[in-house]
Amino acid sequence: MKSQQKKYMIEISQKEIEELRNSVKATSRKVMAENIARMKKTSKNRPKAMEYFDEVADLFGKREKEIQAAKESGKKVIGYMCLFAPIEMILAADAIPVRVNSGWYDTSKLGDRIVPVEVCPVIRSTIGAKMIGLSPYLELSDALISVLTCDGMTKLGEILSDYKPVWAMPIPRVKDSPQSLRFWRDGLLTVKGQIEALTGNKITRKKLKSAIEKTQRATKAFRRLQDLRKGNPVIMGRDAMLVNQTYMWDDITRWTEKTEALCDELEEKVRRKEWACSLDAPRVMVTGTPMIWPDNWKLPTLVEEGKPQGVLVADELCSSERLLYDPVGVDEWTMDDMLDAIGERYLMASTCPCFTSKDGNVDRINWILNKIKEWNVQGVIYYVVRGCMSYAMEYTRIKKVLDGINIPVYYLDTEYTREDVGQMKTRVEAFLEMLTARIDI
Amino acid sequence: MITAGVDLGTQSVKVVILKDGSVVGRGKAFSGFDPAKAAEQAMDEALMTANLSLSDLSHVTATGASMALAPKADSTVSMMGADAKAGIFLFPKARTIIDIGAEEARAVKCDDRGVMVEFVVNERCAAGAGAFIEAMARALEVKLEEMGPLSLKAERASPINASCVIFGESDVVTLIHRQESKPEIARAVFDAMADRISSMVHRLGVNPDVVLLGGVAKDVGFVASLKRKLGIDILIPEFPEFAGALGAALTAASKAERSQK
Amino acid sequence: MVIEILGEALKLMVLAGLTIAGILTILIWKKGLATRVTYLRFVIQAAALAAFFYIFTYPIWLLIMLIVILVIPIAFGRFFCGWLCPFGLYMDLITVARKALKIRHRDLPDRLNKFLHNLRYVLLLVFLLLPVVLLLMDPLPSVQLGIVLAEVLGGPFKPMNILLGPIIPLIVPWAGPLVIGDVNFSYPYVQDIIGYTSGIYATIFPLIFVALTVIGSFMIRRVWCRFCPTGASLAVVNRFKGFKWAPALHLDKDEEKCTKCGICKRVCSVQVTDVYEQKGGKIDTSMCMLCLRCVEMCPYEGCLKLKIGGKTIFESRNWLKPSDSD
Structure with missing residues (x-):
């Protein structure tokens, strides 16, 4: 340790940290409880299996204690920002992966002390959460994997390195060229070495294989859940989104089991024709900036509690359906092939707008079109938080494509704040009204 | 069948009473601190002109920013939905409907069946809405009603910033200091605002006929600027500020009809 | 005589058994009980191997071979290569062995792969024109040239001809002369030399050939298929407009x-x-x-x-x- 001088973080007194943390934590607890209560109220026939996810959704609850206990028994925790971090490697090294992007509104205001307000609120909120030590998973992680996707994420890693070791994983901006894959694979190997050094566990072929199989099972359960949303709404979109999100911090094996159980219950409901809401509710898809529990839940809430009520049947969010949709496809169970498979799963299959190709980010368009067709989506809400350039800029192209197939899309921009819910409500409800009117004709 | 529409806007509450497809009563009151009370006042006024009582109304639909506060409303409709209904009712060939209120501007695109297919909202900024003209009138020290006629006298326009009411106001002050004439500044104000509105409308595509609704539609200066900017004729109804309430009343009528069936 | 009949019977039994196994696999697969098409493919490849042994014990006209190998792929693509070719099975089995050893394959550079792919048309042309060339070069049976050709492409592997190279049936029909004009398409020179089993070529060339294919397909999956002329046909028509319907x-x-x-x-x-x-x-x-x-x-x-x-x-x-x- 040459110097304790922080590169970015401002000095803030312990007392202020305490006070801020307690007050934000209290608000957050209230918000989480309220969100869950509202989800319970909105959903008719809410599956019983959701109780588990309601419990895990408590960020300051059971799971925090579990990770704490595991840490005391010698396990390492590795946090990551962006879903490009190779979870399989973390699991293979017997460490716990947690995603640390933050969804607290209040902490984004704290982040303003370090970066200007123009910066994406997801970044500001994560910085703010770190300032006051709010996020249990961020606090518990021994190291962070920072994937250099968008500009915000790149600098976020730099800022957080004031506190923890941060391993930067540079990502090529063009996916489908051989040199990109080589570059990305080298990055994976570096991180592999770093993980091994931190945990002291070697990532062997057998261990990596069983880690891959673990996430494959999770993907299978995850896909089963998304497939159930293709038909009449048997689960509300918010419930499904919560299930998807809990993957970011829950124990993966347990999460898989519980999701399978949820799917069993939902299949039973389909058989008994117990739907979660009115079958007339317009089927909406959300795409754009990630929405992160607990605060950043306002759009799904507005859609599913709106008048008229809509139902989210699909999304293209890296905090929900993109988390696990793509599996690691291993051809031959050799170390090299597994590494290639992991590399391809994270890089190539991603639809993140930080990429481009000969044909632009055409993968994202295909994803959206496929969801619209298979999930029978009637309208798309394009959700962007202020400061999220790449998503904002891709809107024009997506709109052109969706206009071509006569699917209405609405661009909704917002901030990490509770104050604009009223205005958002007007717009979301007008959009839902429009969808209902279209369905009537 | 008699129905009513209540438009609880940010500045005033408007009520329209509709009897078998024609307007029989209108009422207006300033929102103030108690929109619910204002709504009742406006309703009373409308009922009085129509010579009806509250019990005659078979369905009341509310719209506007504070529609949730409407007393005795049977249903609600979004502002964009109400605009589309009113626009098509007033001008059956309308495809693009612009509604500029005190603090919000909206544009709605309709298809040939009169169904709203797309809309945009001037997001979270009063610079493209009536409040902007009001603030600029204040800076110019002229009455709001005089702004329009004044601007028509201008021969050329000086550019000002319409990204923000506050910055706009300081721009106007600069122009005053440069001793530009008042008509020219007034026209600059309208041009800047029309610029903002037209870029909003261009996001939907300008499909004739274009209809302008809302209180700002009464301002001749703004209408002239917007026509220049869009390069297209704009249709304006007789009582543009009541369009939202009219749309709500039309919604109420169709809802009542449906429930009768 | 008795032994021959027994041999025939045995071949038939192997063929029948493998075919039944294949049909069973298809049935199981259709019911969705098995998920892996690779296993099914192995069964069919094995059945095809038996079938080829059986078929090639009979005289076959070169023309029939040409039809099978060049015309059918127009409609069915290189299905033959993936599912029936015994040489493919040979390479696939080497791949299985490699997988068991947990050694990773190597990839050819894409450009080399594409070059080999185009090279196959040249090879095909060479093999088809070879009888004409040989006739022109030397009207009488030429021992030197003939030996090399025969040893490399078939000679010592007589019973396993089909195993070692799908091109061999093109070159070395076992019987049935085909003479068009003055050119004998039955490769009389080659046929004469097949009986020639002594000499240094008889041991060296087959050994080199086997060694190369074993090492090659151990390192690179299906190495032969990348330039094998037998599989050239589909693209030939597919490249022309108006034939896009063909496969x-x-x-x-x-x-x-x-x-x-x-x-x-x-x-x-x-x-x-x-x-x-x-x-x-x-x-x-x-x-x-x-x-x-x-x-x-x-x-x-x-x-x-x-x-x-x-x-x-x-x-x-x-x-x-x-x-x-x-």
């Missing part, structure tokens, strides 16, 4: 379901990139052997399909279940 049996891709994850490219044993690169619709490539490994490994339901005519007979499924191939 009735072909792969089809649903653009919207594809996430470009790259799995299809990585698992392909002959490094076909078209499945990955092509936007959607019918996959036009003559490199593809329709082994269906990509369809099997594609994790997106209904993204890759095997179609015959317009009908889907096999499509990618949500396979996501830990592989049992370790």
Whole structure:
């Protein structure tokens, strides 16, 4: 340790940290409880299996204690920002992966002390959460994997390195060229070495294989859940989104089991024709900036509690359906092939707008079109938080494509704040009204 | 069948009473601190002109920013939905409907069946809405009603910033200091605002006929600027500020009809 | 005489047994009990091996071979290569051995792969013109040239001809002369020399050939298939407009379901990139052997399909279940 001088973080007194943390934590607890209560109220026939996810959704609850206990028994925790971090490697090294992007509104205001307000609120909120030590998973992680996707994420890693070791994983901006894959694979190997050094566990072929199989099972359960949303709404979109999100911090094996159980219950409901809401509710898809529990839940809430009520049947969010949709496809169970498979799963299959190709980010368009067709989506809400350039800029192209197939899309921009819910409500409800009117004709 | 529409806007509450497809009563009151009370006042006024009582109304639909506060409303409709209904009712060939209120501007695109297919909202900024003209009138020290006629006298326009009411106001002050004439500044104000509105409308595509609704539609200066900017004729109804309430009343009528069936 | 009859009976039994096994596999697969098409392929390859032994004990006209190998692929693509070719089975078994040893294959550079792919047309032309050339060069049987050709391409592997190279039936028909004009397409020179089993060529060339193919296919999957002229036919017609309908049996891709994850490219044993690169619709490539490994490994339901005519007979499924191939 040459110097304790922080590169970015401002000095803030312990007392202020305490006070801020307690007050934000209290608000957050209230918000989480309220969100869950509202989800319970909105959903008719809410599956019983959701109780588990309601419990895990408590960020300051059971799971925090579990990770704490595991840490005391010698396990390492590795946090990551962006879903490009190779979870399989973390699991293979017997460490716990947690995603640390933050969804607290209040902490984004704290982040303003370090970066200007123009910066994406997801970044500001994560910085703010770190300032006051709010996020249990961020606090518990021994190291962070920072994937250099968008500009915000790149600098976020730099800022957080004031506190923890941060391993930067540079990502090529063009996916489908051989040199990109080589570059990305080298990055994976570096991180592999770093993980091994931190945990002291070697990532062997057998261990990596069983880690891959673990996430494959999770993907299978995850896909089963998304497939159930293709038909009449048997689960509300918010419930499904919560299930998807809990993957970011829950124990993966347990999460898989519980999701399978949820799917069993939902299949039973389909058989008994117990739907979660009115079958007339317009089927909406959300795409754009990630929405992160607990605060950043306002759009799904507005859609599913709106008048008229809509139902989210699909999304293209890296905090929900993109988390696990793509599996690691291993051809031959050799170390090299597994590494290639992991590399391809994270890089190539991603639809993140930080990429481009000969044909632009055409993968994202295909994803959206496929969801619209298979999930029978009637309208798309394009959700962007202020400061999220790449998503904002891709809107024009997506709109052109969706206009071509006569699917209405609405661009909704917002901030990490509770104050604009009223205005958002007007717009979301007008959009839902429009969808209902279209369905009537 | 008699129905009513209540438009609880940010500045005033408007009520329209509709009897078998024609307007029989209108009422207006300033929102103030108690929109619910204002709504009742406006309703009373409308009922009085129509010579009806509250019990005659078979369905009341509310719209506007504070529609949730409407007393005795049977249903609600979004502002964009109400605009589309009113626009098509007033001008059956309308495809693009612009509604500029005190603090919000909206544009709605309709298809040939009169169904709203797309809309945009001037997001979270009063610079493209009536409040902007009001603030600029204040800076110019002229009455709001005089702004329009004044601007028509201008021969050329000086550019000002319409990204923000506050910055706009300081721009106007600069122009005053440069001793530009008042008509020219007034026209600059309208041009800047029309610029903002037209870029909003261009996001939907300008499909004739274009209809302008809302209180700002009464301002001749703004209408002239917007026509220049869009390069297209704009249709304006007789009582543009009541369009939202009219749309709500039309919604109420169709809802009542449906429930009768 | 008795031994011959017994031999015939044994061959028939092997053939029948393998065919039954194949049919059973298809039935099981149709019921969705088995998920891996690779296993099914092994069964069919084995059955085909038996069938070839059986067929080649009879005299075959060169013309029939030409029809089978050159005309059928127009409609069925290189289905022969992926599912029937005994030499393919030989290389696949070496691949299985390599997998068991947990050694990774090597990939050829894409450009070399494409070059070899184009080279096959030249090779095909050479082999088809060889009798004419030989006749022109030396009207009488030439021992020197003939030996080399025979030893390299077939001679000492007489009973296993078909195993070592699908081109051999083209060159060395076992019987049935075909004479058109002055050119004897039955390769009389070669046929004469097949009986020639002594000499240094008889030991060295086969050894080199076997060693090269074993090492080659151990390191590179299906190494022979990358330039094998037998599999050249499909692309020949497919390259012309108006023949796009020709491959009735072909792969089809649903653009919207594809996430470009790259799995299809990585698992392909002959490094076909078209499945990955092509936007959607019918996959036009003559490199593809329709082994269906990509369809099997594609994790997106209904993204890759095997179609015959317009009908889907096999499509990618949500396979996501830990592989049992370790």
